[in-house]
Amino acid sequence: MEKVIEWEREFQVWQYSVSHSTLLLRSVNVEGFETRIDVLFTAVELMHLQPYCARLEISEATSEEKGEILGDQLAAKIPGKLYLLNGGEGYVLARRCAWHEDLGDHHSPSKFGPLRGTE
Template sequence: MGNIYESDRLFKVWQYTVSHRRLLLRSSREEYGTRIDILFAGVERLCVQRVYEGLTIRRGTGEEARRIGEALDIEVDVESLYLLGDGISSFVISGAPQWREDDGYNDDPSRLGQLPGTP
């Protein structure tokens, strides 16, 4: 399967809210002149790194969903499985990710929607 998102930039886990089931990854503008936010909403499960030096996101396959499901002893809907990077060690089970590049600063709210606890 092909990548649905790919970037050479550095991304960090910027915010995760359990109660609102949202994960925000951010590449800040300091190094690149623009900011990129990637938002996963409706997060059911996740296993992510704190930092990604370059990021690819792709849909998981049926086999990958089966393997993750067996490891976690859960049923994984392949339509909700997004793999970050190579392999199955970093993933999000959620709704489809959204992303946006803009000129915002780190302390500005995401233009993908304000997350609780942010200005």
């Protein structure tokens, strides 16, 4: 497993779009932070995660870890990278993971485009 990024702040599932297979996790201006962070997963195939987390660490699983978690047959059949959340407490199988930090609040538009619920 290779660490991609980590934040010591609260995140929550903000939106999932079935039609676009996108998952948005968001950390709004919580106590002690002036910024908002959006984390977007695109082309989501599978996910297993809690709706809220006190911190967020994202790592990319190796192909061996992907096979152990999903089973070798499924891991070989479904494209994408397996992103492990908080040391494997959750995961997202997606094509890409990107993030953006800005001064927006929970109503501000996301840098990732018009997403329902983010005007």
